Amino acid sequence: MTSSQNKLYYTKPAQRWAEALPLGNGRMGAMVYGGVQREQIQLNEDTLWAGYPRAEHNPDAATHLGEARRLLAEERYIEAQELIEGKMLGTSGSGVQPYQPLGNLYLDFEGEFDDQGYRRELDLNTAIATTHIGEGATSQKRSVFISAVDQVMVVHLESVDPKGLHLTVTMDSELRHTLQDTEDGGMVMVGRCPQQVQNHNNELESILVYDEEESGKAMRFAAAIQVLHEGGEVDSEATGPIKVKGARTLTLLYTSATSFDGFDQVPGTSGRDPIAICSKVLEAAKCKSYDTLLESHLSDYQALFQRVELQLCEMQLDTKLNLIPTDERIQGVMSGVEDPGLIALVYQYGRYLLISSSRPGTQAANLQGIWNDMIQPPWNCDYHFNINLQMNYWLAETSNLSECHEPLFSLIEEQSVTGEETARIQYDCGGWTAHTMSDIWRTNNVGSRGEAEWAYWPMAGAWLCQHLWEHYLFTQDRDFLEQRAWPILKGAAQFVLDWLIDDEQGHLTTSPSVSPENNFLSPNEQVAVSVSQGSSMDISLCRELLTTIVEAGAILNLDEDFVQRCEAARSRLRPLEIGANGQVVEWNHDFAENDPLHRHVSHLYGMYPGHEFTMERTPEFSQAVRRSLELRGNEGTGWSMGWKVALWARLHDGDQASQVLHNFLNLVEEGGFDYHKGGIYPNLFCAHPPFQIDGNFGATAGITELLLQSHQQDIHLLPALPSSWSEGNVKGLRARGGYTVDISWMAGDLTEAKVLADRDGTCTVRYRDKILTVECISGVPVIIDYDHGRLVVRSAL
Structure with a gap:
């Protein structure tokens, strides 16, 4: 893989949410905008939902089932549908609850920045979003990743400017929330979620409300940040932003938690303390260096991502096209x-x-x-x-x-x-x-x-x-x-x-x-x-x-x-x-x-x-x-x-x-x-x-x-290769039965395949109208060639 492959990259900051770059560790999500003077990182947490468990079953539905079936047997479809929609759905006006956005993290930078050399990118090989700001003496590099190992989002800032980094850090949320500082100079945002109910002024619409009578049932959340820096100083206010002055480098650690304790538990009374959870996570993470956090993140993430490689065209062309900004590449495809x-x-x-x-x-x-x-x-x-x-x-x-x-x-x-x-x-x-x-x-x-x-x-x-x-x-x-x-x-x-x-x-x-x-x-x-x-x-x-x-x-x-x-x-x-x-x-x-x-x-x-x-x-x-x-x-x-x-x-x-x-x-x-x-x-x-x-x-x-297809209990190689993908290779695909398969092709024809079995046994490999039975030994790859219209086992390494 070349350094430019598996990267999304752009030459200007995101202006809208669907231009920002997504990060996640399965639980926490972030959208990085790559702004110059203001960096916005929009935040999510996968258990942050409105509402709480409630029964919405309709005990009358079963009593109408026989009638609905009779109407359908008589092909009275309109009447059957009216009966179902009027009598056989759920009973509550609230229905399904919505997933909620946690909030935003903002970094507001002081100073003037050179607008030359701007680049923001998302490297799929590393799961890191990087923004390069300016060139020369005032250039900055801003890197963001979310670690599944340490359960923190890491924002790392570097600058060659001898004056150091000068910025203000704060958070907000559209949900009801408050901000407060912590004893060690950090910040925590706490809040709660609403619930969705029927809008009685419009029977076709649902609205979100903060029901004060039932506020104790609502989901609670916390989001906390800790700023670590080399050089300079950091000031924080009781309910205000964190101010960084003159730091050579800065590492910001962020984490979040909710009071969710199971699909059948009322989150407001679960006993889970989101603030305490955040504090424990940050306390462990801040004892580690940035390099250690990065190394753990890469080791964990790449163990999954790097299992599969895919190339669909000649390397030189691939490299050339990858040097074009991603949005321009899309426009290029649209134009032919x-x-x-x-x-x-x-x-x-x-x-x-x-x-x-x-x-x-x-x-x-x-x-x-x-x-x-x-x-x-x-x-x-x-x-x-x-x-x-x-x-x-x-x-x-x-x-x-x-x-x-x-x-x-x-x-x-x-x-x-x-x-x-x-x-x-x-x-x-x-x-x-x-x-x-x-x-x-x-x-x-x-x-x-x-x-x-x-x-x-x-x-x-x-x-x-x-x-x-x-x-x-x-x-x-x-x-x-x-x-x-x-x-x-x-x-x-x-x-x-x-x-x-x-x-x-x-x-x-x-x-x-x-x-x-x-x-x-x-x-x-x-x-x-x-x-x-x-x-x-x-x-x-x-x-x-x-x-x-x-x-x-x-x-x-x-x-x-x-x-x-x-x-x-x-x-x-x-x-x-x-x-x-x-x-x-x-x-x-x-x-x-x-x-x-x-x-x-x-x-x-x-x-x-x-x-x-x-x-x-x-x-x-x-x-x-x-x-x-x-x-x-x-x-x-x-x-x-x-x-x-x-x-x-x-x-x-x-x-x-x-x-x-x-x-x-x-x-x-x-x-x-x-x-x-x-x-x-x-x-x-x-x-x-x-x-x-x-x-x-x-x-x-x-x-x-x-x-690759295997739904017929065989390994079918290149069953539907598009003619425009004349050259390429793929490594690490999986087939039913417990097989890992690599495939290479040239001029639209299979050149080589490798089959690695999880266990001893036989498998059937198919390409076009050719079928080959292969003896497999667990962990030993079998190399298959397509030679003059025949599938041939070349070697078992």
């Missing part, structure tokens, strides 16, 4: 410049963002990872289970970040607890389920207001379970499968068994059912509705979960009777259909779509992330998937394009996937909504628009699928 290196940067950026927002022991990455600057962010910056959260983690196993998958498993475990109550109270079913949205309190309802297309969808539990099974397939960790995954899988399958009904044609189906967020035109009234029986996604999710139970049960030799029930139900599921336009039918009938270009492609789940459809086993349905994608188009919201890249990859069409990636690199102005055309912001954040991080993660997952 071929820049595969920018695709590689986007790929590694997705990995960087997952490492930075999801570590063992932290919360799962939400709609914006951990980065949010709004009190009332888009869609509450919550957890969306009908695509977005799952897409956040599609890259975890394939791009060699299995540890970063862990927070999602914890979320699923906790969601299954609240989901048991939901299944029992609202559906009169056993097991557990989840709906479209949730929050840190593992809320399972959206409140009494909502539209069925997004508010009524009890299939999220089945989808979430896929991640537990995929983790096992990649790691072969039997203990994980038996002790953590199996009870959750079984509970979700129990709900499915109880939820399925006979469609009176000999099949089992779901009812009521939606295809997430999409609408069809009711056949008679030609009105947009969303509720029917047995959407294709519902059926695919049921089939996948029941198949997982059968396969996992055989591995573990557990619950034979339950496994047999699942196998019997699976055999009776309604078959999917191909429509009049050659597409996969999305609902239980070939309805006309209200929005033919809709961003969701839920009916194609069986192709990706599932594997019900494959090019080899189901060619007819694979062609129907292709036709469905053609009808939807290669544009869409940012995250939608991430999904489409992976779907085209599974169809072995790299050039179509490349076109979607080109559309994804559409530079979007900050603000606004567009449900048909997204892209990226100058800092490479995915633009829905507005910002949603799932598109970043989805793009990385999709690019991996172009280079």
Whole structure:
């Protein structure tokens, strides 16, 4: 790798949030603006959410279920939807609570600065944001990173000016807060969160309020800083800023904490003292030198990030393009410049963002990872289970970040607890389920207001379970499968068994059912509705979960009777259909779509992330998937394009996937909504628009699928290589079964592959129409050449 690869860089400070550079250690997040006179660093903490645990189940919902099913059987879709939206949603007006921004750290510098030589960058190899200010005698270098080892953000300032550094340090927050100094010259900000409630003046709107009667239940937080310096002096005031005068170098340590003590605990009475937690962290960190803090950070972070390397064009061209500012590179692609290196940067950026927002022991990455600057962010910056959260983690196993998958498993475990109550109270079913949205309190309802297309969808539990099974397939960790995954899988399958009904044609189906967020035109009234029986996604999710139970049960030799029930139900599921336009039918009938270009492609789940459809086993349905994608188009919201890249990859069409990636690199102005055309912001954040991080993660997952696939239990090399990526190499990808794979290619042809197995055994390697069985010894790499149309094992080192 050259020094310029894997870097975002710019020649002017960020003017808006979506131009700032993100840092994170899984728990704390920061957005660095790179200002000259004023440096702003916007701050987040992953447990800082509004509200507190509260039950929102609707005990009347189950009493209306039979009527809703009868109306759907009679194809009275409008009446069924009105019943669901009026009687079968949650009971509270508060619903899902929003993720909150903690505040801002400001560094205000004295003096005049040379405007020459300005550069700010984010080095993905080191997870350090650096700003270079000026040239010559007044130049400064400002470096920022967030350590997962020491749980502090480190801001390090250096200047060659003999007068030293002169600056003022302070913090603020949009949340209710107070500032105070500490005995050792530091500063601490303390505050609390509001709760979201229904606006009684506008039934369609929610507002955030500080309820004084219930203020003792609210989340409390603290953010603390400590300034360490060489030379000069530091003054602090009781409730004012910290002033630094004449320091040669300065290291500022920052940390934060909340009173969160579990999804089912009221945070205001938890007993956790955020101030004491911050004090303990800073006390330990300030005993270490800057070099020691940096070394620990690099060792920890690079152990994850450097597992995978990707180069998509000739080195000389790659180096030349990497010398161009990132925002200008995006504009170049928009004007027709071929820049595969920018695709590689986007790929590694997705990995960087997952490492930075999801570590063992932290919360799962939400709609914006951990980065949010709004009190009332888009869609509450919550957890969306009908695509977005799952897409956040599609890259975890394939791009060699299995540890970063862990927070999602914890979320699923906790969601299954609240989901048991939901299944029992609202559906009169056993097991557990989840709906479209949730929050840190593992809320399972959206409140009494909502539209069925997004508010009524009890299939999220089945989808979430896929991640537990995929983790096992990649790691072969039997203990994980038996002790953590199996009870959750079984509970979700129990709900499915109880939820399925006979469609009176000999099949089992779901009812009521939606295809997430999409609408069809009711056949008679030609009105947009969303509720029917047995959407294709519902059926695919049921089939996948029941198949997982059968396969996992055989591995573990557990619950034979339950496994047999699942196998019997699976055999009776309604078959999917191909429509009049050659597409996969999305609902239980070939309805006309209200929005033919809709961003969701839920009916194609069986192709990706599932594997019900494959090019080899189901060619007819694979062609129907292709036709469905053609009808939807290669544009869409940012995250939608991430999904489409992976779907085209599974169809072995790299050039179509490349076109979607080109559309994804559409530079979007900050603000606004567009449900048909997204892209990226100058800092490479995915633009829905507005910002949603799932598109970043989805793009990385999709690019991996172009280079390596293993969903058919073999190692398929370069299954969908775009023609524009004629030369390149990738190292460190993961395949199901426990394999690490390196691949090199030239002029569009495989030149070499290396397979490293976690355990002894055999694997099947595939390239184009060639198949090779390989004997593997744990820890011993096997080198494979493609020689005159043959796959050949060259050596086992």
